[in-house]
Amino acid sequence: MRVAIAGAGAVGRSIASELVDYGHDVILIERDPTKVEPAQVPQAEWVNADACELASLEEIQVQDCPVVVAATGDDKVNLVVALLAKTEFGVARVVARINDPRNEWLFNEAWGVDVAVSTPRVLAALVEEAVAVGDLVRLMRFRGSETNLVEITLGEQHRLVGSPVAELSLPRDTALVTILRGERVIVPTPDEPLEANDELVFVANDEAETELRELISHRE
Template sequence: MRIAIAGAGAVGRAIAGELLVSGHSVMLIERKATAIDPDAIPGARWVHADACELGRLEEAELQNVDVMIAATGDDKANLVASLLAKIEFAVQRVVARVNDPRNEWLFDESWGVDVAVSTPQMLASLVEEAVTVGDLVRLMTLRQGNANLVEVTLPDDTPLAGKPVRRIPLPRDAALVTILRGGRVIVPEPDDPLEGSDELLFVTTDSVEDALRQALGLGSPEEYGSPAR
């Protein structure tokens, strides 16, 4: 996959390194000449350009990438780069970094953002996920389609233990995508049985989260105001 990253600071370089290890083609776009350092990420294509300038993005051939990641430390720059990538270059997937949580409401499809990543929100979700058993924890909002990636760790005494996946009456706009069990990542098949302590990952919408709780035999959100017991 061809991926462009706007911003070659610590965050942008870290993302680039991970993507290169996974076999993707990476282009780093950086406006500060002093930050251009091909030796730091030798497998990436480095472009000295302002990701908010249409002409420079045309020179970088942004129309040829599959994913744009706006990862600068400036929310205004990330929004403009996202909008240009989506509207002017029809980039299929645009991911944007949110630096200030107060600006998160701006990072949606109207600015060309498919997925907004807010570090504070993500850290809070990860902490909640680590200590919560028996309720849904929202890990990420997928802006396209207003869907969420949510996680639930089944209690040891879950009534679903031993039941196959096909027996879970999932609401229409909820899909089970992964079961994490004892270090394994399981792509669920209809006849796979569930077990206590399974960690389930769903893609769902806001409107059906309560119905999903009911389908999983969980209590209401108000019952989980404290960490897992």
């Protein structure tokens, strides 16, 4: 798959390296010539251009990229890149980096953003997930459907330990998608018994998440 990444800073280069390793064709677009360093990701195609300019995106043939990633350190630039990619070139999937959490409300479909990634929010969620046992933690939000990926780690004395999955009385619009048990990834079945330290990963909308939190958090 051909992927265009706007911004060749540390974030853009890291994404490019990962995608190249997965076998994708990556184009790194960088406006600052001092940051154009092909040796950093030699398998990627490097372009010194302004991703906010239509002419640059036309030359790169962004319309042939199923995915565009706006990964610069400037939220305004990322929004412009997202909007151009979606409205002018019909890119199917636009992923945009949020640098300032205060701007998160702007990163939506109106600006051509399909997936918005806020590094501070992701890090906060990971920290919370690492230290919270028995509490429901939101890991990420799927903007297209206003649905969330949430997780709870069962403590030693949680009332659900020893119970089969079938006894989970889940709210409407909620699904248990997997159970993480050590190095194992378990596809839930009704008869699967829950164990202490299991990480239960759910998909739920906002209303269901609130009900789920009341249902299973802090229940020893």
